[in-house]
Amino acid sequence: MDPQSLLPLPPATFHILIALASGDRHGYGIIQDVALATNGKLRLSAGTLYRSIQRMLEQGLVIETRDRPEPEEDDERRRYYRITKFGRDTATAEARRLTQMVRLARAGGIVTGRT
Amino acid sequence: MRFYRALLHLYPTSFRNEYGDEMAAIFAQRRRDAANPLSGAILWIAVFFEILFNAFAVHWDILRQDLSYAFRTLARTPGFTATAIVVGALGVGATTATFTMVDHVLIRPLPFVDPDRLVKIAEGNRAAGYSWSDLSPANFRDFQQRNRTFTSMGAFQGSISVNLAGEGDPQRIDGSAVGAEVLPLLGVPPLLGRYFTADDDREGAPGTVILSFTLWQGLFGGAPAVLGRKLLLDDRPCTVIGVMPRDFNFPNRNARLWTPLQLGPQAFENRRSTYLYGIGRLKPGVAFETAEADLKTIASQLAREYPKELANMTSAATLLRDELTDQSKTMLKALLAASACVLLIAVTNLANLLLARALNRRRELAVRAAMGAGSERLIRQMLTESLLLAVAGGALGVAIAVSALPLLVRLIPVSIPIAQLPTVDLRVLGFALLVTCATGIGFGVIPALRARRGGDLTGLRDGARSGGGRREWLRSVLVAAEVTGSVVLLVSAGLLIRALWKVQAVDPGFRPDHVLTLRTSLPMPKYWTIENRQPFYSHVLSEARSLPGVTGAAYISFLPMVMRGGIWPVDIKSRPQDEANRQTVSIRYVTPGFFSAMGIPLRMGRDVAESDTRESSPVALVSDSFVKRYWPSEDPVGRQINVANFDRTVIGVVGEIRVRGLERNSEPQVYLSYKQAERVHPFYAPKDLVVRSAGDPAALAPALRRIIKEADPAQPVSDVRLMNEIVEGETATRTVQVRVLGAFALVAFLLAAIGIHGLLAFAVSSRSQEIGVRMALGARPGDILSMILREGLLLAAVGIVIGAGLAYGAGRAMQSLLAGVGPADFETFSAAVVLALVMTLAGSLLPAMRAVRIDPLNALRAD
Numbered sequence: 001m002d003p004q005s006l007l008p009l010p011p012a013t014f015h016i017l018i019a020l021a022s023g024d025r026h027g028y029g030i031i032q033d034v035a036l037a038t039n040g041k042l043r044l045s046a047g048t049l050y051r052s053i054q055r056m057l058e059q060g061l062v063i064e065t066r067d068r069p070e071p072e073e074d075d076e077r078r079r080y081y082r083i084t085k086f087g088r089d090t091a092t093a094e095a096r097r098l099t100q101m102v103r104l105a106r107a108g109g110i111v112t113g114r115t
Numbered sequence: 116m117r118f119y120r121a122l123l124h125l126y127p128t129s130f131r132n133e134y135g136d137e138m139a140a141i142f143a144q145r146r147r148d149a150a151n152p153l154s155g156a157i158l159w160i161a162v163f164f165e166i167l168f169n170a171f172a173v174h175w176d177i178l179r180q181d182l183s184y185a186f187r188t189l190a191r192t193p194g195f196t197a198t199a200i201v202v203g204a205l206g207v208g209a210t211t212a213t214f215t216m217v218d219h220v221l222i223r224p225l226p227f228v229d230p231d232r233l234v235k236i237a238e239g240n241r242a243a244g245y246s247w248s249d250l251s252p253a254n255f256r257d258f259q260q261r262n263r264t265f266t267s268m269g270a271f272q273g274s275i276s277v278n279l280a281g282e283g284d285p286q287r288i289d290g291s292a293v294g295a296e297v298l299p300l301l302g303v304p305p306l307l308g309r310y311f312t313a314d315d316d317r318e319g320a321p322g323t324v325i326l327s328f329t330l331w332q333g334l335f336g337g338a339p340a341v342l343g344r345k346l347l348l349d350d351r352p353c354t355v356i357g358v359m360p361r362d363f364n365f366p367n368r369n370a371r372l373w374t375p376l377q378l379g380p381q382a383f384e385n386r387r388s389t390y391l392y393g394i395g396r397l398k399p400g401v402a403f404e405t406a407e408a409d410l411k412t413i414a415s416q417l418a419r420e421y422p423k424e425l426a427n428m429t430s431a432a433t434l435l436r437d438e439l440t441d442q443s444k445t446m447l448k449a450l451l452a453a454s455a456c457v458l459l460i461a462v463t464n465l466a467n468l469l470l471a472r473a474l475n476r477r478r479e480l481a482v483r484a485a486m487g488a489g490s491e492r493l494i495r496q497m498l499t500e501s502l503l504l505a506v507a508g509g510a511l512g513v514a515i516a517v518s519a520l521p522l523l524v525r526l527i528p529v530s531i532p533i534a535q536l537p538t539v540d541l542r543v544l545g546f547a548l549l550v551t552c553a554t555g556i557g558f559g560v561i562p563a564l565r566a567r568r569g570g571d572l573t574g575l576r577d578g579a580r581s582g583g584g585r586r587e588w589l590r591s592v593l594v595a596a597e598v599t600g601s602v603v604l605l606v607s608a609g610l611l612i613r614a615l616w617k618v619q620a621v622d623p624g625f626r627p628d629h630v631l632t633l634r635t636s637l638p639m640p641k642y643w644t645i646e647n648r649q650p651f652y653s654h655v656l657s658e659a660r661s662l663p664g665v666t667g668a669a670y671i672s673f674l675p676m677v678m679r680g681g682i683w684p685v686d687i688k689s690r691p692q693d694e695a696n697r698q699t700v701s702i703r704y705v706t707p708g709f710f711s712a713m714g715i716p717l718r719m720g721r722d723v724a725e726s727d728t729r730e731s732s733p734v735a736l737v738s739d740s741f742v743k744r745y746w747p748s749e750d751p752v753g754r755q756i757n758v759a760n761f762d763r764t765v766i767g768v769v770g771e772i773r774v775r776g777l778e779r780n781s782e783p784q785v786y787l788s789y790k791q792a793e794r795v796h797p798f799y800a801p802k803d804l805v806v807r808s809a810g811d812p813a814a815l816a817p818a819l820r821r822i823i824k825e826a827d828p829a830q831p832v833s834d835v836r837l838m839n840e841i842v843e844g845e846t847a848t849r850t851v852q853v854r855v856l857g858a859f860a861l862v863a864f865l866l867a868a869i870g871i872h873g874l875l876a877f878a879v880s881s882r883s884q885e886i887g888v889r890m891a892l893g894a895r896p897g898d899i900l901s902m903i904l905r906e907g908l909l910l911a912a913v914g915i916v917i918g919a920g921l922a923y924g925a926g927r928a929m930q931s932l933l934a935g936v937g938p939a940d941f942e943t944f945s946a947a948v949v950l951a952l953v954m955t956l957a958g959s960l961l962p963a964m965r966a967v968r969i970d971p972l973n974a975l976r977a978d
Contacts, residue, residue, distance in 0.1 A: 027137045028144055045162070046138040047126075047169030054130065055176065079137060 003089035006059060007097055012044060012052045017061065017083060017091040024065050026078040027053070053081060061087035116143065122163065125170035127177055128491040177492075181499035188500065192472075196504070198869060199468050203508020203551045205862050206461025208515025210546075213454035215516070216523045217447045225436055226362045228302025229396075233435040234406060236268070236393030238414065241427040248431075249273070249389040252382045254417060258393060258430070261413045264406035268395035269296030270376060273366060277374075278638050278831050280347040282334045287636060287833030290372035291365065298325070298373070300396045301365060307331075308342045308357030311375045315356070318379030322353030328361040330371040348374065349638040366392070386424045387684075394435070407432050446852055449929045450523075453604055453859045460600040460866045462554045463593045467870055469501070469555065470590055471877040501555035509548045523855060590874055591910055597870040598914025599921065601863035602951050606922035607929070608853065608860040609943035614934040615849045623675070623842055624772030626714030630838035631812035632674055632805050635823055635830055639797040645729070645790055648800065651826050652706060652789070655804065658822040664810040667712030670789065670801035672703045676841055677834075679775045681799065682782055686757040687745055700741065701774050701782045702759055704789045704801050710736075710769055712807045713838075720752045720767025727788035734788055735763040739771040741783035758785055759792070759799075777845045778934060805838065812837060852932070864954055867914075871907055871958030879903060879962045879969075886966055887974025896967040903966050907959035908952075915951050919944060 009017075019025055019033035031044050056062045065082040083091075105111050119142050123135050142162065149155040189196040227233060238254055239246045250258070250270070259268045272292040279288045295316040298305075306328065315323045324346060326334070335341045344355045353374065364370065376391075397406055407430075414430035480493060635655075642648045652670055659668040673681055684697035707723050710716075718739065727734050735756060742751045754765050774781040789801050808815055816835050823832055879886070886899055926938025936943075 027134075028141050031141065045165040045169070046141040047165050047173075049141075050130070050134040050138060051169050051173050051176070054133070054173075078140070 001060065001086050003086065003093040006061075006090055007094055009090065009094045010052070011042075012048055013056060013061070014091065014094055015042065015044070016049070016052055016056065017087055017094075020062060020081060020083040021088065021091060024080045024082045026080050028078075030081070056087070060084055061090060119162070122166045125166060126173055127495070130173050177495065178499065181496050182503065184496065185500040185503050189503070195468060195472055198873075199465060199504045200508045200511060202461050202464045202468070202866060202869070203505055203555070204511035204515055205866065206458040206465075207509050207512025207548060207551055208519065209457040209461075209859060209862065210454045210550075211512065211516040212519040212523055213450045214546075215520065217451050226303070226364065227435075230436055231434065232397045233301070234265070234395050234397060234403065234432050235435050235438055236395055236410065237431040238389065239429040239431045241429055246429075246431055250391045250393055251386045251389045252378050252391060253384075253386045254389075254425075254428070255391050255393050256383065257417055258410060258413055261416070262395070262406070262409050264398055264401045264409040265395035266398050267296050267300040268393055269294040269300055270378075270391040270393050271297050271366060272376065272390060273392055274369065275374070276636065277348045277372075278350070278636060279372075280350075280829055280831075281352075282346060285829055285831035287634070287831050288330065288371050289369045290374060291370045292374050292376045293365075294376045294378075297365075297394060298359075300394065303360065303363050305357040306360040307339065308355070310357065311373075316375040316377055318377050320375070320377060322348065322351050323356045323375060324348060324353040325357040325359060325373040326355060327359055327363070327371040327373075331358045348372075349636075350641050366394075386421060403432075403434055445929050445931050449607065449925075449932070450855060452925070453607065453856055456600045456604055457859050457862055457866075458550060460597045460863050460870075462550060463597050463600075464866050464870045464873075465551065465554050467590050467593045467873055470593075471873055474877070474881070498556060502552060505548070505552040505555040508551060512548075512551075522851065590877075594867075594870045594874050595910050595914045595917070597863075597867040598911050598951060598955070599918040601860065601867040601954070602915055602918025602947055603922045603925055604856070604860040604863045605947040605950055606919070606943055607925050608856040609947055610926050610929075610933055610936055610938065610940060611849070611853045611856055613936045613940055613943055614932065615846060615853050617936060618777050618846050618849060618934050621773065621777040623777065624715060624770050625675070625838075627838035627842045629809070629812050630713065630805055630807050631815050631819070632803055632834070632836055632838055632841070633816070633819060633832055634803050634834040635832055636802045637800060637830070639800075642800070643797075645792065649790070651830075652801070654826040655819075655822055656706060656708075658825070659804070659806055659815075659819060662806075662808075662815060662818050664808045665806055665815065666809055667708055667805075667807040669709035669712045669805055670706045671709055671803050671805065672705075672799045672801050674803045674805070674838075674841065675772050675774045676776050676845055677803070679779075679781075683758055683785075685785065688755040688757070688762070690745070698744075699782055700737075700758065700785045702785045702787060702799070704792065704799055705786050706789050706801060709786070709805070712805050713772075714807070715772060716770040718768040718770065720765070722767065723786065723788040725790075728790045729792075731791075733761040733763040733791045734766045736767040736769050736786040737765055738769055738784040741785065742768055744783055756785070759787060761791070763787070763791075777842075803834075864950065867951075868954045868958040871910065871955055872961060874910075875903060875907055875959050875962035876965070878906065879966045883966075883969050883974045886969050887971040890969065891971040899966050899969075900963050903963040904956070904959050907955050907963075911951055911955035915948055918951070919948070922947070 015034045015037070016030055018037070019030045025033060027046070027049055031046075031049060035043050053062065057064070062081045062083055065080045102111070116139070120135070120139060123131050123138065126135070145158060145162075146155065149158050225233070236250070236255075236258060237247050238250050239248060252270070255270045259270075262268065271294060274289055275292050276287060276289050279286050293311070295311045295313045298310045305325065308325070311323060311325070314320060326341070331337060331341060334346075335344070341355050341358065345352050346355060347353075359373075365373075382388075395406070397403065410430035410432055414428050418425045418428045483493060635651075637648060637651065642651070656668050656670065659665060672678075681701050681703065682699045683702045685700045686697070705723060707725055710722055720736070723734060723736065735758065737751060737756075745751075746754065751765050751768055755762055756765060757763070769784075769786070772781070772784060773779075774784060792799075804819070806812065806815055806819065820832055823830055889899065922944070923938055926933070926940075930938055
């Protein structure tokens with residue numbers, strides 16, 4: 001699969017991929033991770049999260065994993081998600097695309113900062 | 116928490132089952148995190164809208180997926196897809212178009228204020244057998260003054276026709292003369308100007324006229340300054356005092372202007388001179404039946420007061436909205452039944468198609484279910500697919516309905532004052548779409564439902580191809596029902612065709628070919644006396660006869676079948692009649708040469724001659740039926756009759772003609788010399804010119820116009836028609852009826868053939884293994900062929916037997932349309948049965964051929 005095929009990614013999808021990049025997470029874990037990473041600016045709702053996850057499962061960006069963390073941290077109910085190789089490639093491609101955009105913006109003088 | 120779970124039901128079931136618990140857990144976590152009641156409330160509000168939005172988004176995602184899946188699967192089976200769409204479209208289209216029209220004519224209110232309170236009033240005559248005829252002014256006046264059940268009552272003259280000059284070329288315009296009460300009681304205010312007042316309606320009042328919207332647009336381009344303009348109507352100056360709105364039609368759709376009735380005292384003298392209709396508005400709270408009884412009482416009073424003239428008088432009344440002949444009503448109902456039949460067949464066919472498809476897809480569904488697709492998702496997928504088919508069929512159906520309406524509208528008699536043409540009725544369209552969709556959904560979802568009932572793993576097992584007894588049986592019933600429906604429609608259409616042929620075969624009594632006719636209505640009083648008219652007729656006729664190819668030309672009061680009335684009581688010398696029961700004849704003034712120009716045989720005696728003037732003794736020619744009525748075994752020539760105010764000597768006998776049309780009995784005809792009437796009633800003045808030509812009669816029209824313009828430049832020419840067209844017009848309604856019902860029958864026929872083909876094709880493909888075995892065991896192709904054909908014929912036989920029974924009932928119900936053709940007409944039934952058999956064979960042939968060509972080895976090896 002071509003990682004370019006899904007670009008541009010919806011912001012929620014991108015955030016979820018980034019959250020999963022550092023390890024398997026369950027739903028609430030993803031929400032917390034995203035909130036932390038964005039200083040609380042983006043709090044994914046449960047509906048948006050699972051709608052995105054459902055689509056991402058179909059697109060093959062993530063899979064549901066059967067590996068469980070340590071028993072004391074586990075909750076019977078929770079489902080854990082893992083990023084796939086395709087998911088990782090896609091996230092990288094999206095990041096590259098965004099970097100390119102920022103570069104263009106700088107060249108155009110809209111934003112200032114390190115080149 | 117319970118509320119949150121309830122909200123989750125907005126999501127599709129599959130999504131809720133998958134993620135519902137997780138989402139509830141997250142929500143619980145969030146609630147715990149919420150520090151105070153205020154942020155708790157904010158959380159609730161946010162969650163509420165978040166769920167609304169996301170649930171919609173998830174549904175939308177699924178719909179998009181299902182739609183693209185449906186497009187792909189439907190595109191893989193283009194034959195099935197096209198058939199299903201066309202079948203649905205035919206059902207929706209036929210039903211919508213027909214119901215729109217029936218609704219428009221029978222159910223829609225008339226374009227008047229409170230139209231259900233309007234009553235049309237006439238008189239009848241028990242002895243003559245007329246239940247409905249015009250009123251005399253005096254009788255109308257008595258109804259108007261003595262009744263206690265109407266708030267208002269007015270008289271009008273059904274249709275008048277005037278020469279209009281003063282704006283552009285002179286032209287002939289149809290209109291209606293109305294009493295001052297008529298327009299106000301209808302309740303539609305004029306668009307411009309005012310109604311007639313009692314002053315306008317007085318005899319001798321200055322001429323006034325109200326224009327229809329169309330005439331106003333045509334003459335004045337819709338200029339508002341039209342009020343006060345003067346028009347010449349039959350040479351009489353009339354001031355335009357009003358314009359009626361666009362949708363106003365009264366008393367029929369042809370009326371383009373209205374003039375006041377202006378009855379003078381002499382109009383009230385003769386109670387037997389009947390030329391008016393009454394219209395009244397019921398008093399509030401008065402039932403129609405009460406008013407009808409009221410009028411009956413007045414009629415019997417009048418019969419007692421004037422026993423000489425009115426001994427047998429009765430009253431006649433009908434609600435204006437019911438004023439449609441029983442024949443038209445029967446036809447509309449027949450059409451409605453026929454379209455219901457087509458819808459039924461279409462729906463049955465669709466159901467059958469979907470069932471067959473579902474059987475073929477059992478394995479696909481079983482595989483998908485085994486792979487974990489929830490039954491809810493499968494059902495939803497099938498629903499989307501069925502709806503897609505139904506919507507596509509519906510859209511095509513609307514196109515069919517829109518293009519069929521103009522044809523259907525020709526079935527509405529022009530005498531009904533409804534507004535404009537009907538537009539496709541949305542409720543009906545909705546109904547037909549609903550039925551089609553319901554069928555699509557009902558039969559499209561069955562297989563998915565079966566897949567849900569767990570144990571349908573049989574679908575995965577080998578040899579799961581056969582239809583399964585029960586459903587095969589259901590499909591056979593559906594096909595038999597289709598054959599039944601199409602037989603009913605074929606027979607009905609066949610009966611109407613037979614009736615049409617029968618009417619077309621009626622001899623009109625004259626030879627209509629090669630005859631051109633046109634009308635020059637000479638305005639009165641300019642042409643009142645024969646001395647004034649004579650030069651006009653002489654010039655036109657002698658010039659017309661000298662045109663190349665013309666073999667005869669003459670004038671007559673009215674053409675047969677165009678004017679059906681013109682009736683006068685007749686007295687035979689030495690045979691005194693009961694004054695109240697006088698027998699009537701249709702009278703016509705003719706110029707010499709009329710009979711040869713029309714091709715009416717002169718049986719004995721002589722034609723009228725130019726020498727039959729007012730100075731010589733009055734003469735008359737009579738028709739065959741006149742002779743049969745009065746002198747069946749005597750020589751009629753030389754006998755005396757009294758008709759049209761004179762004693763007249765019979766000088767000849769001519770062939771009988773169908774004055775009242777091909778389907779009705781006419782009064783005996785009496786022809787009078789055009790010169791033997793000093794001041795003929797303008798109504799009877801000869802106005803219709805007939806010209807017989809050896810060549811193409813239509814080519815004579817320009818020359819005739821020129822000749823008439825030479826005779827009187829202000830004289831309009833109207834109704835230029837071939838006599839052939841007039842006779843064909845007699846059967847025009849029937850022709851349209853046949854076409855519409857024939858189209859329905861054809862559609863039903865095709866649908867039933869498709870149905871039979873579909874059923875057998877499926878049977879053959881699912882039984883290919885069995886057929887292969889049979890062939891391997893030595894069955895010859897002929898055996899296989901007859902096995903398949905037998906199956907088709909059995910279904911057809913059941914359908915034909917039931918259909919024939921129902922068709923007989925349908926024929927009885929529409930007997931009034933059949934012109935005497937029996938509802939059990941043998942030829943029609945035989946033809947329908949043969950057609951149904953041909954259809955069955957045609958439908959069975961392809962599957963049977965395929966069965967014969969099955970290769971036993973391949974069939975056994977498959978799977």
